[in-house]
Amino acid sequence: MLKIWGRRNSINVMKVLWVCEELALPFEQIDAGMQFGVVNTPEYAAMNPNRKVPTIDDDGFTLAESNTIVRYLAARHGREDLLPTDARARARIESWMDWASFSLAIAMTPLFWQLIRTPGNQRDPKVIAANATEAERCMRILDDQLAGQPHLAGEGFTLADVPAAAFVHRWLALPIERPALPRLEAYYRRMLERRGYRAHVAGPLS
Template sequence: MLHIWGRISSINVKKVVWTAQELGLNFQRTDAGGLFGIVKTPEYVRLNPNSTVPVIEDDDFVLWESNVIVRYLCAKHSAGQMYPTDLRARFDAERWMDWQQTTLNPASRPGFWQLIRTPAEQRNAAVIAESNAAVESLMATLDRHLAQRTYMAGEHFSMADIPLACEVHRWFGLPQPRQSRPNLERWYAGIRARQASKGVLDLALS
């Protein structure tokens, strides 16, 4: 059985749990990271020397890095569907998954930490404003992209939608105004209606 290590409040663990649910996999999840600890123990460090979540154990195969885990599970269980086999389609999906990790997440993280993880009296308004301005520009990019297609990589739901939707879920949940993005909102509404996203995209931010 697939074993997932990580607390469900983690955006990166959400990606993996949602993928497993989308694929209909039987899995066990063990809370780790944050208040649950575990990640600094020698046993866990042997699984992931970075002491981060998530980690999966798929029989005797251990894998870390959330988007890589999403790719692996989709390639193993949904080749040609969630994991595109056409080379151009696959790397279109890969591009957006990397963009989530290298561009969108670093821009959104400071604002998230200030608004959700920092007491109100200690928040830095300048950090929040800078983060929000960066994310608004990136959300405009997503909105333009989704004006031309139903899902991130075309007309079919794929592995690319999962990391982006987890990031957008966090952005939409922040206690602040944001600009309307009709194409992005249409896509996100469809994503949230997917049964496999339940227990992932319906949780409050923490």
């Protein structure tokens, strides 16, 4: 059985758990990281020298980095609807995955940590304001991309949606003022129709 190391409240672990649901893959999730420890053990470092989560073990094959993991799982199980073999179609999907994990994450990660994981008296209003502004800029990009199509790479749900939709849930759940972005909000409602998204992504922030 596929083993997945990581905390369920890690956005990168969420992506892997969600895709496992999309693939109907049975898995064993093992708590690791932050309060659970594990990542600094020699055994974990042997699987993932970066000592981050998630890491998977698929019948003796270990792999780290969430976007790489979900691409591997989709390819291994022949899900060309999620990740086509056509070079151009695949590149379009991967570009949105990378954009969300870099451009969007650069703003959303410190914003999330300040508002959810930092005690109120230790929060930095300047950090919150600056990252909220940048996160809004990115969410407007997503809203524009969804004009005339239901998903980021076109008509169908693909891996392009996984990293971005994970951040969309956090954006809409954070205690901040947000502009009305109707296409993004409709997209979020579509994601909520997916069992894996409801089960592994769209929960309380922690």
